[in-house]
Amino acid sequence: MNEEKNSNHLAQARARLEGPDAPRFWQSVEELANTKLFRNFLENEFPANAESDRKTFSVDRREVLKLAAASAAIASMSACTKLPTEKIVPYAHPPEEIIPGRPLFYATSFPHHGVSTGVLVESHMGRPTKIEGNPEHPGSQGGTSVFMQASILDMYDPDRSQAVLHEGRVSTWADFTAAMGFIPTGARLRILTGTVTSPTLAWQIENLLKKFPQAKWHQWDPSGGQNVREGARLAFGRPVQTVYRFDQADVILSLDADFLVNGSGYVRHSRDFARRRDLAAGPSSRLNRLYVAESMLTSTGAVADHRLALRSSDIDDLVRRLAAAAGVAVPPSANASAKIPSGWVSTVLRDLNAHPGASIVVAGEHQPPLVHALAHAINEKLGNVGKTVIYTEPLEARPVDQLDSLGDLVGDLKSGQAELLLVLGGNPVYNAPADFEFESALHDAIAANTLKLFIHSGLYNDETSEYAHWHVPATHYLESWSDGRAYDGTVGILQPLIAPLYDSHSAHEMIALFTGDSGTSPHDMVRSYWQSQRPERGKAFEDFWETSLHDGLMARSALPAIAVPVRADFVSQGGSQTASDPNQLEVVFRPDPAVDDGEYANNGWLQETPRPITRFTWDNAALMSPATAEQHNLSSGSYVMLRLGGRTVQAGVFVVPGHADNSVTLHLGYGRRRSGQVGTGPGFNAYLLRTSRAPWIARGLEIESTGKTYSFATVQFQYTIDVAGHPADEESVNAFNRHRDLVRIATMEEFRKNPDFARNPELEPDQSIYPQIPYDSYRWGMSIDLNRCIGCNACLTACVAENNIATVGKDQVARGRMMHWIRIDTYFQGGLENPTAYFEPTPCMQCENAPCEYVCPVGATTHSSEGLNDMVYNRCVGTRYCSNNCPYKVRRFNFYLFSDYTTPSLYGVRNPNVTVRSRGVMEKCTYCVQRINAAKIRAEEENRTVRDGEIVTACQAACPTEAIIFGDINDPGSRVSRLKAQSRNYGLLEDLNTRPRTTYLARVLNPNPEMTG
């Protein structure tokens, strides 16, 4: 992708934005600079193919005839396959409840950084295939996230560790348990876990600690809420859990907090937030207002009404100014920032003060503890505590300072105090702070024989298990019994959907080996723990247990609110500040939006998920603003050496519009050395720069160009809808296109003045030459509310899981051959420095006058009686005319055999109701026709019509903000009809008279009229 010199693209882009033909919306720097690469992607449906064909092929007439004859022969021969005789293998003794052909749903909980969120898992004949949200669970209310959706693939991952290893050789669980029997209770045992909220596991570990008086329990979660916990400890003198009620907040200020896609309770936060962006009441609706100050442009920043691009380390200054103005006694920051516009703080504070008890100030997970403490103090001053901000006891069984905790462990390893180390589910060799030198401490302790036994339990045979004397495969959460707490403390039971695929064992079983309960099954451990905790006895407990399992949560188990006053002297406790040179380059570490802290590195679905805003796949990058890149003479694709405090790492540069200047964001979770076929290799390891002194934000980064280049597989300038087309007359078309915007926006004020701002009668199509098709029964349609979408990718991942969509790999993505059926188009408005971003999920429009259907020579894409553009894979011969004729560029072609037909474990994850596509076949969004048919069959058998809301597409079900609604638009009372009747409703390129069934609700921003600039 670096065919042309792209260093001056930024300058060209800037010139274009300032010039007379500045586009109202743009997607990428490449688009603005109108690069050759961009034009290629815009004008060719599959540019890589067209280009490579031209280069490698010089075909003459005879060759064409030969090839045509050969392909005809091969095609007719391939049609002659005789169906092989299959076998039917019924049960000998049928299990209860299973009806072959019908899925069952079970409730369980998805653990993520210690916080568990309720899910419902679809199971086909005992084989889990799809994760859905649990509508009754407070942590999600039915919404999901990318991680939840993709977690099912991890269970079937062929690279999972499959056998107990002793000194690297295959052993057995029996041998392992026998070896553990010799451990004396006086042993200096060290246990390292992640953040533990599981009451049963914590109780087991406490029992172990009683039995082994010399033992210690350490916790380390590289990207969990360490600073959140320490911030609360600073403010209140004790750790507490903060529960935010975004549905109750009129004004929200986010201090570098990506609270919609990160941190505890993020799924619920999205849902609550979106509820306050609802415009069902039209211009009289009351929207909330979101202010965001952040360095990297995130999903939360993109949906903000006012976004301030501010370095993460300058947030300290911002929060101090705000706190001081709000009446908290706090000295000004030693590092005053010149980037905070005068009046910003006072305007925001006025707005916050105007909504006492109905506002929220929330600090980002990676902000230092003092920022969190000041946010708590401001919330208290604003009267939010108990209303929008609720404090409860912490979720963690033992809320320790995890940096200290891991530091202690390293100290013990170095001093020889640790005799036995049991790592449960972590990967500290990869993700411990660099200055701890965990790997060498571990290596030396083993070499010196002070660490006599090192046991590692994990899903993968990873960087840490490489050193282990014993490695025990851990169970996936879908294979094990456990429990955990949701963000508000609600207890959820994890119940297995399937017996462990391999010889794997859960943390409960590992601990039980030491406490002497090894004969007990994990189910009995969890159950007997709750039996000892609950007041119910006998039958009453049975009922309680069954109900909790069925519902996926224990009713009324949320932690009660507690009153905790902010300490008077917390600012002085927060440590002193040292002034640093304001021109120093800052580095911010954040968990990757797709592979998180590296836990999901081997998940192909997540690797191939385009990250919000940057929209590259399979990589992390040194993310920086256009100005910073120019200042260092860099551009997207430069390969640089990053140096911080004597530590170095090499990374590719990616320029992000809207990133704060003088700041570089690095996503964790990449550069894995021992992960698997998918996770080993891509990206660079940002942990190598991350120290315990500055685990999230550090100043003093140096960048040095290596002179090399790096290519990213970004989809941001792929599948660009060509709004301009090929005009005959530039002048008139420019005027015309102004009304043809793909995203339509207004402020609340404009919306009140003109509720029909999204409509454009000028563009309403004339009569069609095709006869109007009558739709007498159902008429399926979809409405996507741009005011609710947060660009989190949950819909995309859900679609991959539901529709057996293949993963293609970085190289194919770069060629424009990604297979996703829905994409999150991201548009920018305004300059490169701080543009407003808009997300637009784009599935197939299911046009009533579908351009694709008219051009298929073999009738492989046809119009159903209900208006679906059916795609018939078995008819498709791969001419790709349909996708060439699709103005929305939503069709995807299998250039190779992308679906994995050979790995047996991956057969399990497939949805049996959707065909697995082979090579040479076109595919696209079907509106989840398998779900439509299932609901229709159910309805017809009951002699009724399909009820509104009975059919939920995978993307709709996954959406945490309920932005996607599907239904019958022939029914005027259906939810989708009512949404489409709103004045904000518009279709893409409606003037082409395609009559798209998927339409959008225009976005309405709610800026503060008092805010200037």
Added chain:
Amino acid sequence: MAQIFHRSTNVIARASIYGAVVFIAVLTIALYEIALSPWYTGQHMKLQQPVPFSHRHHAGELGIDCRYCHTSVENSSFAGVPPTQTCMSCHSQIWTNASMLEPVRTSYRDDTSLEWQRVNALPEFVYFDHSIHVSKGIGCTSCHGQIADMPLTQSAGTLYMSWCLDCHRAPEQNIRPTGEVFNPYYQQPSYTHPVQHEGVHYTDQVALGRKLMAEYKIQPLKTLQSCSTCHR
């Protein structure tokens, strides 16, 4: 100039032109016949099964209802092949020592599945649903043929798309009252065998079919023929 080819080669040339036409015609007919042959379609082919189960004996002579074994036919896409337990509910009492049933007893004893050869196989891109067909008056025998007369089970149709579409284009030709769906001896109405439905005697299948299509709210024909009805 002397002729290169002798006159007789004209005959060969003509013969090869006509021969080619004939050859292509024969080839086409042959391929067509092969495509429709039982060898290729599996129609009327008897497969080697672990136990020579007879539908004629069980469904015909003994009159066991289809749903006794095919339990999920009314509420799932898959009709269900009975678990060994279902066989043993009778065969633990009768024919307990029959050597023919040894595989069934072994399966029950060892909890290992019997492996039946699939008789009615559809390609994987076809999603047939039993429950909707039986609930809308398509009888078992409509597709599976005279099952009660089959000592060994065989496929009654080609299971080709054209075969499915014959009915999807004209369901009135096959639809029967839902009460008769599981009757293996049901006969379509005729003057000799009129069918009574709601007090009316029908002697003509089309008349009955039209009446039932309206009564059962059969989807419009264009929906029945939409690709996504069966392919997804």
